[in-house]
Amino acid sequence: MIKTSICELLDIKYPIFQGGMAWIADGRLAAAVSNSGGLGIIAAMNAGTDYLKEQIRIARQITNKPFGVNVMLMSPHADEISDIIIEEKIPVVVTGAGNPSKYMKKWIEAGIMVIPVVASVAMAKLVERSGACAVIAEGGESGGHVGDLTTMSLVPQVCDAVSIPVIAAGGIADGRGVCAAFMLGAQGVQLGTRFLVAKECSVHQVYKDKILKATDISTIITGKRLGHPVRSLKTPFSKEYFKKEYSSISDDELEAMGAGALRLAAVAGDEKRGCFLAGQIAGMVKKEQTADEIISEIFEETELILNGAYKWVK
Numbered sequence: 001m002i003k004t005s006i007c008e009l010l011d012i013k014y015p016i017f018q019g020g021m022a023w024i025a026d027g028r029l030a031a032a033v034s035n036s037g038g039l040g041i042i043a044a045m046n047a048g049t050d051y052l053k054e055q056i057r058i059a060r061q062i063t064n065k066p067f068g069v070n071v072m073l074m075s076p077h078a079d080e081i082s083d084i085i086i087e088e089k090i091p092v093v094v095t096g097a098g099n100p101s102k103y104m105k106k107w108i109e110a111g112i113m114v115i116p117v118v119a120s121v122a123m124a125k126l127v128e129r130s131g132a133c134a135v136i137a138e139g140g141e142s143g144g145h146v147g148d149l150t151t152m153s154l155v156p157q158v159c160d161a162v163s164i165p166v167i168a169a170g171g172i173a174d175g176r177g178v179c180a181a182f183m184l185g186a187q188g189v190q191l192g193t194r195f196l197v198a199k200e201c202s203v204h205q206v207y208k209d210k211i212l213k214a215t216d217i218s219t220i221i222t223g224k225r226l227g228h229p230v231r232s233l234k235t236p237f238s239k240e241y242f243k244k245e246y247s248s249i250s251d252d253e254l255e256a257m258g259a260g261a262l263r264l265a266a267v268a269g270d271e272k273r274g275c276f277l278a279g280q281i282a283g284m285v286k287k288e289q290t291a292d293e294i295i296s297e298i299f300e301e302t303e304l305i306l307n308g309a310y311k312w313v314k
Helices: 005-010 027-035 049-062 078-087 101-109 121-129 151-161 175-183 193-197 205-213 236-245 251-258 261-266 280-284 291-307
Strands: 016-018 040-043 067-072 092-096 113-118 135-138 166-169 188-191 219-222 230-233
Touching: 016 027, 016 040, 016 291, 027 040, 027 049, 027 067, 027 291, 040 049, 049 067, 049 078, 067 078, 078 101, 101 113, 101 121, 113 121, 121 135, 121 151, 135 151, 151 166, 151 175, 175 188, 175 291, 188 193, 193 205, 193 280, 193 291, 205 261, 219 236, 236 251
Parallel strands: 016 188, 040 067, 067 092, 092 113, 113 135, 135 166, 166 188
Antiparallel strands: 219 230
């Protein structure tokens, strides 16, 4: 069985995280992933404290394994959420969409392990100095908010720059991706898009069907003009947004155009007005499975490839 320092650090069976996807990564999915040997993560997203408390309660009813909470630092509720995490004694916090330094001291003092998502070497160094126990280096192949660097370029540079473990994210869907991440120096992986079609994932079936039908060229990046690019599936909404982004529309109008679009996709399955976030590996995801089947299959593939690696080289 494949084990790395991440497994020992977090007391998990496999070095795999489930991404903290807004409106998708709820208590039920996080618990299923944790029960299957990975680290399940609940997305706090833009919701208030009542939502997070409820999802934590749901997860704890289903699992006694460790799980984490993803804090979106741009959320207007981030201050309150940071306190709830301490009150609820969550063992792991994953952060995204910003610099978590203002919260890290109190989280670390409360015994919480902090693992920020980073898209650059500079941010990785900064959070290491602030006490992060690991970092998630996320390449632009991923779904949702993305940076400029690809996973192939970002991960080895982050691994060279910090002394804490690095988890690779972006463009990983199977054992080949896990093997590649290990070869780049990572000690674990984070997957989002593949867990979208987990049977325990409560996202709307329309969303799942779009992932299952996706091809290698099914995603698009929008939002560069506003400074926060997002990768999603090509849909009527994303195509229209892309067109408006390069028109004379004001930034405020453009911002308003995207308000609530992810919820319309994930909860309502609105094919016209919804924004269906997904990574470039959506075209590799071809079947619905349980979280346990997904994780077991990925690491069976990983072991098989690593054990036979020399057949590819002379």
